[in-house]
Amino acid sequence: MAFVPPKETYSGKVYAVNIGTAPCEVTFGGENVLPFHAFEGTTPNRPLIAYEVQDIPPTDWPESVQKPYRDVSNDPVSWAKFCQDTLKAKAIALRLIGTHPDRENRSPEDAVKTVKDVLSAINVPLIILGSNHAEKDASILVAVADAAKDKNCIIGKAQEANYKTIAAAAMANNLKMIALSELDINLSKQLNILITQMGFDKERLITDPMCSALGYGLEYTYSVMERIRLAALAQNDATMQPPMLGDVGMYVWKIKETQASEEDVPQWGSVEERGITWEAVTATALLIAGTELLIMRHPKAVEAVEKVIEELI
Amino acid sequence: MALTGVDIFKLLPKTNCKKCGFPTCLAFAMKLAQRQASLDLCPDVSEEAKQKLGEASAPPVMPITLGAGDKAVKTGEETVIFRHDKRFVNPCAFALEMKDTLSEAEINKKIEDVLNSEIDRVGQKLRINAIALVNDSNDAGKFEVVAKIIATKASAVPVILCTSNPQAAEASVKLFADKKPIIYGANPENAEAMANIAKTYKATLGISAKGLDELSDLTEKIKALGVADMVIDSGARKAKEILEHNTLIRRAAIKKNFKPVGYPVITFAQREDSLLDALVATIGVAKYSSIIVLSSIEKWKNVALFTLRQNIYTDPQVPMQVEQKIYKIGEPAPDSPLLITTNFSLTYFIVSGEVENSRMPSYLAVMDCEGLSVLTAWAAGKFTAAKIAQFIKESGVENNIKHRELIIPGYVAILSGAIEDKLEGWKITVGPREANGIPAFLKSKLAAKT
Numbered sequence: 001m002a003f004v005p006p007k008e009t010y011s012g013k014v015y016a017v018n019i020g021t022a023p024c025e026v027t028f029g030g031e032n033v034l035p036f037h038a039f040e041g042t043t044p045n046r047p048l049i050a051y052e053v054q055d056i057p058p059t060d061w062p063e064s065v066q067k068p069y070r071d072v073s074n075d076p077v078s079w080a081k082f083c084q085d086t087l088k089a090k091a092i093a094l095r096l097i098g099t100h101p102d103r104e105n106r107s108p109e110d111a112v113k114t115v116k117d118v119l120s121a122i123n124v125p126l127i128i129l130g131s132n133h134a135e136k137d138a139s140i141l142v143a144v145a146d147a148a149k150d151k152n153c154i155i156g157k158a159q160e161a162n163y164k165t166i167a168a169a170a171m172a173n174n175l176k177m178i179a180l181s182e183l184d185i186n187l188s189k190q191l192n193i194l195i196t197q198m199g200f201d202k203e204r205l206i207t208d209p210m211c212s213a214l215g216y217g218l219e220y221t222y223s224v225m226e227r228i229r230l231a232a233l234a235q236n237d238a239t240m241q242p243p244m245l246g247d248v249g250m251y252v253w254k255i256k257e258t259q260a261s262e263e264d265v266p267q268w269g270s271v272e273e274r275g276i277t278w279e280a281v282t283a284t285a286l287l288i289a290g291t292e293l294l295i296m297r298h299p300k301a302v303e304a305v306e307k308v309i310e311e312l313i
Numbered sequence: 314m315a316l317t318g319v320d321i322f323k324l325l326p327k328t329n330c331k332k333c334g335f336p337t338c339l340a341f342a343m344k345l346a347q348r349q350a351s352l353d354l355c356p357d358v359s360e361e362a363k364q365k366l367g368e369a370s371a372p373p374v375m376p377i378t379l380g381a382g383d384k385a386v387k388t389g390e391e392t393v394i395f396r397h398d399k400r401f402v403n404p405c406a407f408a409l410e411m412k413d414t415l416s417e418a419e420i421n422k423k424i425e426d427v428l429n430s431e432i433d434r435v436g437q438k439l440r441i442n443a444i445a446l447v448n449d450s451n452d453a454g455k456f457e458v459v460a461k462i463i464a465t466k467a468s469a470v471p472v473i474l475c476t477s478n479p480q481a482a483e484a485s486v487k488l489f490a491d492k493k494p495i496i497y498g499a500n501p502e503n504a505e506a507m508a509n510i511a512k513t514y515k516a517t518l519g520i521s522a523k524g525l526d527e528l529s530d531l532t533e534k535i536k537a538l539g540v541a542d543m544v545i546d547s548g549a550r551k552a553k554e555i556l557e558h559n560t561l562i563r564r565a566a567i568k569k570n571f572k573p574v575g576y577p578v579i580t581f582a583q584r585e586d587s588l589l590d591a592l593v594a595t596i597g598v599a600k601y602s603s604i605i606v607l608s609s610i611e612k613w614k615n616v617a618l619f620t621l622r623q624n625i626y627t628d629p630q631v632p633m634q635v636e637q638k639i640y641k642i643g644e645p646a647p648d649s650p651l652l653i654t655t656n657f658s659l660t661y662f663i664v665s666g667e668v669e670n671s672r673m674p675s676y677l678a679v680m681d682c683e684g685l686s687v688l689t690a691w692a693a694g695k696f697t698a699a700k701i702a703q704f705i706k707e708s709g710v711e712n713n714i715k716h717r718e719l720i721i722p723g724y725v726a727i728l729s730g731a732i733e734d735k736l737e738g739w740k741i742t743v744g745p746r747e748a749n750g751i752p753a754f755l756k757s758k759l760a761a762k763t
């Protein structure tokens with residue numbers, strides 16, 4: 001019996017977002033079908049993976065993911081250069097975690113210096129992240145937005161509590177921006193609406209519906225992402241059409257499965273391979289759910305996810 | 314095509330006799346259309362109607378059980394495309410590929426690995442479910458020899474016999490009589506012979522097609538030959554094709570009720586690079602594979618894939634929960650510590666596991682928060698000072714312990730003052746934020762006491 005492929009076409013489309021400056025600019029998003037469904041529509045751009053780099057040494061990262069950066073991670077510039085030159089990163093995500101009041105409580109001036117130094121050392125696009133402390137991020141991100149003017153960076157994350165200040169700074173400096181809400185499609189839609197009501201162009205937004213690690217709420221992120229994507233495509237809901245971020249590394253490398261030694265938990269096998277697999281599996285599941293931009297930590301996990309993307313497109 | 318309630322109604326006796334438990338034939342028909350009732354509830358339905366309705370009301374993806382006994386796995390029976398619509402029904406099975414060209418030592422090692430693959434996670438026992446023996450040698454004799462080793466050493470493990478050679482299939486399937494093996498390898502050339510073997514030995518037949526058209530032809534042909542139980546492979550091997558074919562198959566089965574592809578899908582994810590093989594399997598778990606064949610099963614890979622399968626197949630509406638009560642860990646005495654947490658099963662199993670790791674007998678008070686994690690429950694107003702105080706008082710734990718100290722999760726340190734206000738005579742101690750800090754925390758508390 002002939003098989004009639006039940007293809008779906010949609011009225012909506014995900015915005016294509018372009019970041020960085022020539023000749024290293026990158027575009028992601030832009031598809032008018034579910035992830036990797038090239039058989040029924042167009043998927044013009046490959047998902048982008050950014051390597052995470054921090055402004056302070058990653059002493060709280062598990063040993064297996066500190067190791068690849070041992071020689072470079074005490075300085076954000078050499079760390080970023082290492083990712084670009086040696087690991088061939090297509091983008092860098094600089095997390096200013098040292099600005100968090102509970103960490104080193106670094107000042108906006110410190111942050112500006114770090115951002116300027118990193119920007120002048122690399123050619124690939126830069127994503128600039130605060131420490132997720134809503135109040136502190138407002139002052140930090142405003143300062144660094146100015147330092148990144150016209151560099152076509154992404155800054156974030158704007159949340160319900162601080163989006164006004166951050167969005168205004170991103171607009172003034174021609175930057176793209178991440179909007180973070182807490183694992184709820186309605187909250188995410190509402191935040192995107194509030195931001196665009198300020199006059200922020202929705203085609204410059206990236207939605208972060210909040211990540212979670214495999215085994216620690218992944219199914220929630222997965223389903224929220226699928227629902228956001230369906231709203232964008234099937235209902236042609238423009239507020240849900242920005243590409244989505246999966247901030248994977250940060251959630252994965254804090255759970256027990258990426259740290260417990262094989263000695264302590266023999267039935268889980270090698271801790272190093274387990275951690276890498278955990279990050280790669282989380283990232284792959286989220287790609288299938290709809291994320292177009294990933295932030296990851298372990299070079300081997302990135303390499304594996306790039307391979308599976310290659311097979312998927 | 315799926316029948317509507319009205320289509321079904323036309324085929325019912327229309328006497329409204331209520332024997333089915335519904336007030337009218339029409340009400341019953343509506344339930345049938347939504348697959349919420351089964352036709353055998355009506356004793357008076359005609360044979361003709363039974364046949365027509367039977368086909369239409371059969372689940373869009375046929376249930377297939379692989380293996381027999383304790384380790385049997387049921388697959389298929391899926392009813393939706395997206396997991397947020399309704400819980401995915403039968404978690405996919407993982408199978409380890411075993412080539413018949415391997416040495417005996419390698420075969421034994423792989424069998425051991427499968428037998429020892431069981432891991433406990435959040436109260437569920439998870440394992441590699443099956444062995445897929447592959448006739449790489451093209452030699453029927455060799456295939457049978459390895460099949461014998463498996464039948465002896467892993468007699469309870471379900472098997473998938475992968476060969477397109479009917480002689481090899483017949484010789485080895487005999488070794489698994491009454492164990493519901495799958496013979497994988499029916500293609501246009503060998504379809505009749507394979508169908509006969511499957512029928513004779515009551516095995517499930519795996520269809521090995523090149524493309525979705527050929528697949529649909531083959532399942533129809535084999536069904537006409539009298540084999541009902543099938544699992545299907547469209548020939549997709551690249552991740553892109555797996556995603557495409559699995560999606561089209563699931564849509565055709567569920568939205569179009571297209572029977573020729575209404576069977577569980579078997580996916581061959583083997584890659585040289587074990588991590589890549591895990592990622593291809595990840596796509597299969599998320600997108601509609603019912604059986605996934607892996608090239609290797611290292612422990613680090615198993616735990617990740619088992620966890621993913623569990624995540625994807627949980628009920629999107631109801632978090633997994635445990636019972637509200639005071640759990641004893643080890644054999645606690647009246648002076649043993651008392652800790653509190655919520656009844657989200659993941660939270661409970663992580664915390665109780667860490668308390669066990671500390672080797673300090675303890676009481677763990679698990680409070681009903683509708684299956685939410687500590688922070689979520691707190692944010693949702695279900696893990697509040699007043700509710701905690703009430704729970705502790707009503708739990709009766711005061712009769713078991715002689716101290717009055719309650720250890721709360723570090724993430725809700727903010728509650729400590731309010732709980733002390735509401736629980737008179739109690740001291741609230743803030744524990745570490747992450748559960749993996751519990752062993753060191755409990756030990757240092759003990760050390761401070763002595």
Ligand code: B12
Pocket residue numbers: 182183184187211212216217220251632652653654655657659660663664684685686687688689690691692693720721722723724744745746747748749751
């Ligand atoms: C999945 C999730 C959900 C799921 C619920 C899943 C569930 N069954 O609980 C859903 C989508 C329903 C949800 C909803 C909400 N969520 Co929510 N959610 C999460 C998420 C991503 C993971 C939670 C989880 O499963 N954690 C894993 C479990 C094991 O963690 P845990 O219970 O806390 O246990 C750990 C520790 O607390 C400790 N521990 C536990 N017990 C004990 C006991 C002792 C004695 C000790 C010492 C230690 C200890 O050990 C465990 C492991 O280390 C977190 C963010 C994150 N990544 O953490 C947000 C998070 C918890 N959610 C949050 C919020 C705000 C909400 C909502 C109110 C808002 C919304 N978006 O709608 C709703 C409320 C729910 C409602 N009204 O019904 C916030 C809470 C913020 C805050 N600090 O108050 C968080 C932290 C996200 C954030 N960063 O903002 N959420």
Ligand code: SF4
Pocket residue numbers: 325326327328329330331332333334335336337338341354355356357358
């Ligand atoms: S038992 Fe059959 S005939 Fe009687 S009401 Fe139900 S459907 Fe109608």
